[in-house]
Amino acid sequence: MARWCERCAARPLKVAVAYSAGADSTALLLAARQRWPDQLVALHVHHGLQAAADGFESHARRFCALHGIELRMEHVQAAHEPGQSPEDAARLARYAALARLAVDAGADCVLLGQHADDQAETLLLALSRGAGLPGLASMPERFERAGMCFGRPLLDVPASVLRSWLLSEGHAFVDDPSNTDTRFTRNRIRAVLMPAWEACFPGFRPMLARSARHAAQAQRLLDELAALDLAQTGVPPQIARLQALSRDRQTNALRHWLRSSAGVAAATAQLDELLDQIEACTTRGHRIHLKVGTGHVEREGGRLRYTPAL
Numbered sequence: 029m030a031r032w033c034e035r036c037a038a039r040p041l042k043v044a045v046a047y048s049a050g051a052d053s054t055a056l057l058l059a060a061r062q063r064w065p066d067q068l069v070a071l072h073v074h075h076g077l078q079a080a081a082d083g084f085e086s087h088a089r090r091f092c093a094l095h096g097i098e099l100r101m102e103h104v105q106a107a108h109e110p111g112q113s114p115e116d117a118a119r120l121a122r123y124a125a126l127a128r129l130a131v132d133a134g135a136d137c138v139l140l141g142q143h144a145d146d147q148a149e150t151l152l153l154a155l156s157r158g159a160g161l162p163g164l165a166s167m168p169e170r171f172e173r174a175g176m177c178f179g180r181p182l183l184d185v186p187a188s189v190l191r192s193w194l195l196s197e198g199h200a201f202v203d204d205p206s207n208t209d210t211r212f213t214r215n216r217i218r219a220v221l222m223p224a225w226e227a228c229f230p231g232f233r234p235m236l237a238r239s240a241r242h243a244a245q246a247q248r249l250l251d252e253l254a255a256l257d258l259a260q261t262g263v264p265p266q267i268a269r270l271q272a273l274s275r276d277r278q279t280n281a282l283r284h285w286l287r288s289s290a291g292v293a294a295a296t297a298q299l300d301e302l303l304d305q306i307e308a309c310t311t312r313g314h315r316i317h318l319k320v321g322t323g324h325v326e327r328e329g330g331r332l333r334y335t336p337a338l
Contacts, residue, residue, distance in 0.1 A: 043137060044130045045138070047072050049202045051187070052146075071130060074101065075121065078205070100132065104121045127176040131175070136177065137176070140180045142182065143185050144185055145233060151164060152222075164239070164240065166244075167180060168180075251284060254281045254283070258281055261273075264285070264331045267306060267316075271309075292320055321336075323336040
């Protein structure tokens, strides 16, 4: 954690910890208290998605009072929209609430308790979905959302180490019953795949974390290449200049353009079809029209255009 803070928040005015009252966030909160005893605030988000949430909130109040830690809380409605998973809805609501609470508390950053097991599960989940480099890069150590800096200083620490330390020191925490619900894919990975990997490859978590870092580094290089290519093709891209690039570089540039300009992640099949249409675009009247995300990529004169859904 000290390394992360030297790079990301060397002289913070105030550090916030996302505190769910579970083992991971409890260990992070206590570690942060040791480092910043007078600059710390705990943030607790009540999702209202399960009956146990009230108990989490009560425990958080008692624990922070016991240790003299400032606590700020917010209740959110994390119901998911049609076509949105409950997990995604809860995550978006949580980050938005954490950012609001941190700003109100005058904090410079929010620390999150995800650890090496979470990173390994994220990579295995990405592999099972055939993800590209952005997915294989898993969870970044630092990122910004809703105008707030977030950090994950425990990504190299196994969950067992955190839990063993808490138990040896006699610190109380709560167990979220939803973490054992195997209706959720991540929980099935935790219950079935992780023990199998451990049996075959003891101590595999740091290796998967290393692979995730390699993927993140490779993606950063591809983003730099895409920026160089888009500087030549223009934004939105000129079709003729795109055609001068190799197919792989066209793919990379188009992915970057759609992600950075429209917030859209194009599927592999969609990009393949778009590249075929671009290759066939050799006459003035040739039409390009392809659904990507909720909108469409179209030809407008000599350029591409992304039109979001109304």
